Amino acid sequence: MNRVVQHIRTHLDASFAALSDATRRGVLEQLGCADASITDLADKFSMTLTGMKKHVGVLERAGLVTTEKVGRVRTCKLGLRRLEEEVMWIERYRQLWDARFDELDKVVEELKRKERANERRKK
Amino acid sequence: MNAGRSSQASHVKHRMSVERRSERELVVTRTVDAPPHIVFEAWTKAELFQRWWVPKSFGLDLLSCELDVRVGGTYRLVFRHPSAPEPMAFHGRYLDVTPPSRLVWTNEEAGGDGQVTTVTFEARGGQTHLVIHDLYPSKEALDEAMSSGSTNWNDETFDQLDEFLASA
Numbered sequence: 001m002n003r004v005v006q007h008i009r010t011h012l013d014a015s016f017a018a019l020s021d022a023t024r025r026g027v028l029e030q031l032g033c034a035d036a037s038i039t040d041l042a043d044k045f046s047m048t049l050t051g052m053k054k055h056v057g058v059l060e061r062a063g064l065v066t067t068e069k070v071g072r073v074r075t076c077k078l079g080l081r082r083l084e085e086e087v088m089w090i091e092r093y094r095q096l097w098d099a100r101f102d103e104l105d106k107v108v109e110e111l112k113r114k115e116r117a118n119e120r121r122k123k
Numbered sequence: 124m125n126a127g128r129s130s131q132a133s134h135v136k137h138r139m140s141v142e143r144r145s146e147r148e149l150v151v152t153r154t155v156d157a158p159p160h161i162v163f164e165a166w167t168k169a170e171l172f173q174r175w176w177v178p179k180s181f182g183l184d185l186l187s188c189e190l191d192v193r194v195g196g197t198y199r200l201v202f203r204h205p206s207a208p209e210p211m212a213f214h215g216r217y218l219d220v221t222p223p224s225r226l227v228w229t230n231e232e233a234g235g236d237g238q239v240t241t242v243t244f245e246a247r248g249g250q251t252h253l254v255i256h257d258l259y260p261s262k263e264a265l266d267e268a269m270s271s272g273s274t275n276w277n278d279e280t281f282d283q284l285d286e287f288l289a290s291a
Contacts (some may be wrong), residue, residue: 084216090143102178103174104175105155106154107171107174
């Protein structure tokens with residue numbers, strides 16, 4: 001997976017920074033099971049409301065979580081789709097090109113051998 | 124992992140890079156161990172091109188391959204994937220053919236809104252540095268291409284994310 005990270009690092013920096021924190025990753029897993037309010041999340045992770053708001057804010061700015069305020073409650077949802085899709089798509093695309101280049105190398109080796117043989121014949 | 128990025132590559136295993144360079148561009152680079160005229164041949168002769176462009180190891184089965192490699196000429200590849208009931212076709216038109224250094228073609232299977240592919244073959248000490256550049260008509264078109272075949276979040280994707288972060 002290293003290579004993938006390397007090639008899309010610039011693009012995903014904000015997301016990775018957001019995910020570097022254990023609490024924020026816990027919040028994502030929690031939201032993967034069900035949507036939750038910031039109060040719910042603060043309770044689950046035994047944190048102050050202010051502390052949890054900060055974490056959710058980081059995740060929101062990275063596009064990993066979306067929030068919606070209904071009445072007095074702010075509900076958080078997983079906003080991961082875009083990141084996950086792009087990472088997985090690029091990984092599949094890389095695998096396709098890996099497979100292509102493996103075969104291209106074989107074709108090219110064959111052409112090189114033929115060319116060398118032709119040159120010898122000319123001499 | 125970074126050692127192979129630059130041009131001092133003759134002994135380094137040919138490193139490939141795949142990068143979304145901008146909102147509309149996707150770029151693949153790779154060095155191939157042969158001079159450009161040979162690599163160009165492998166890209167422009169149908170009987171050679173079909174041996175590598177649709178890799179068997181990727182579960183694809185090529186049914187036909189026609190390349191009319193000249194400016195304005197068309198190409199058409201028909202292949203089958205086990206997940207799709209009907210055969211699929213890639214087709215389009217060559218916009219530039221400059222042996223042995225440049226190939227440009229359109230991708231028209233998605234209607235008029237496809238990407239334009241530019242491949243450059245650059246000589247580097249007996250080898251060829253390939254740059255495959257896909258330019259999409261809009262950010263939305265590339266986003267759309269990337270979101271096709273998506274999966275939902277589940278334990279497996281979280282495991283992959285874990286692995287991902289561990290190596291980041």
